[in-house]
Amino acid sequence: MKVGIIGAAGRMGRTLIEAVQAFDGLVLGAAVDVPGSSLIGADAGELVGQGKLGVLLADDINKVINDADVFIDFTIPEATMVNIRACRAAGRRLVIGTTGLTDEQKAELHAAGADIAICFAANYSVGVTLCLKLLDTAARVLGDEVDIEVIEAHHRHKIDAPSGTALAMGEVVASALGRDLKDCAVYGREGRTGARDRKTIGFETIRAGDIVGEHTVMFAGEGERIEITHKASSRMNFARGAVRAAAWLAERERGVFDMQDVLGLRD
Numbered sequence: 001m002k003v004g005i006i007g008a009a010g011r012m013g014r015t016l017i018e019a020v021q022a023f024d025g026l027v028l029g030a031a032v033d034v035p036g037s038s039l040i041g042a043d044a045g046e047l048v049g050q051g052k053l054g055v056l057l058a059d060d061i062n063k064v065i066n067d068a069d070v071f072i073d074f075t076i077p078e079a080t081m082v083n084i085r086a087c088r089a090a091g092r093r094l095v096i097g098t099t100g101l102t103d104e105q106k107a108e109l110h111a112a113g114a115d116i117a118i119c120f121a122a123n124y125s126v127g128v129t130l131c132l133k134l135l136d137t138a139a140r141v142l143g144d145e146v147d148i149e150v151i152e153a154h155h156r157h158k159i160d161a162p163s164g165t166a167l168a169m170g171e172v173v174a175s176a177l178g179r180d181l182k183d184c185a186v187y188g189r190e191g192r193t194g195a196r197d198r199k200t201i202g203f204e205t206i207r208a209g210d211i212v213g214e215h216t217v218m219f220a221g222e223g224e225r226i227e228i229t230h231k232a233s234s235r236m237n238f239a240r241g242a243v244r245a246a247a248w249l250a251e252r253e254r255g256v257f258d259m260q261d262v263l264g265l266r267d
């Protein structure tokens, strides 16, 4: 199966080129990045120090839409929406790792699932996917007896906050407790805040240096506290998961899936 990578010159894109090369049964068919980049026309293999692969970095998915069966997109929300429309029009499968999509953008993504198979996850690491299951269990057991805080840390270049993973963790916890995250989320605190409302879910964001990605969900009660933490020290975990999702999508004609489906963890 031929894979196209969009955002191929980025931090994740370059890691994805390596991950596709290492995955049995997949070959790199296309690579795309932003128009105007000085890297357009470069060989994708040379971007990652692997020598020529014969796949040149294109500046428009439509120019290479026939060169891949499935595309993997780790870019920015505006670009991801363009790519969803291109894949929908051409009948291509799509793995999306981009975070920070608005509700309207997510609605269009889900609508595209009527025509093509899409995998959409804020975090493709197996460890985080497992953590989401653990968080569901912890929230159901601990119920409304604890204060819940989500703390995340990422590198200084990250442009969205809180991270998509932190929001996904908050959504799992809120749903397990019968709450709507839109009503109970508190994003940072400052000044005279008053005492904490137990029914809220707090989010704290750190942006510093080269942190790859760290998430802790704290369930704090009287006299004891549980913390579920995931720390990524390499982007390769995200890339391997996304490539695994691309291979898994080959068997699907349409629908919107996530990493729980890919790992067979869906209840």
Ligand SMILES: NC(=O)c1ccc[n+]([C@@H]2O[C@H](COP(=O)([O-])OP(=O)(O)OC[C@H]3O[C@@H](n4cnc5c(N)ncnc54)[C@H](O)[C@@H]3O)[C@@H](O)[C@H]2O)c1
Residues within 6 Å of the ligand: 006, 007, 008, 009, 010, 011, 012, 013, 032, 033, 034, 035, 037, 074, 075, 076, 078, 079, 096, 097, 098, 099, 100, 121, 122, 123, 124, 125, 164, 238
């Ligand atoms: N789901 C996950 O597991 C996961 C893991 C890591 C990062 N991410 C997300 O992936 C996204 C990218 O992260 P990154 O660290 O690689 O960022 P990055 O800035 O290093 O890379 C993004 C790439 O997209 C390219 N791009 C921008 N506009 C484009 C366009 N119109 N067409 C084609 N390419 C375009 C940029 O030029 C850049 O090369 C972010 O939203 C991030 O949160 C998700």
Ligand SMILES: O=C(O)C1=N[C@H](C(=O)O)CCC1
Residues within 6 Å of the ligand: 099, 122, 123, 154, 158, 162, 163, 164, 165, 166, 212, 213
């Ligand atoms: O580096 C990033 O950017 C990451 N983004 C994802 C998120 O927002 O959750 C996953 C972790 C790394």
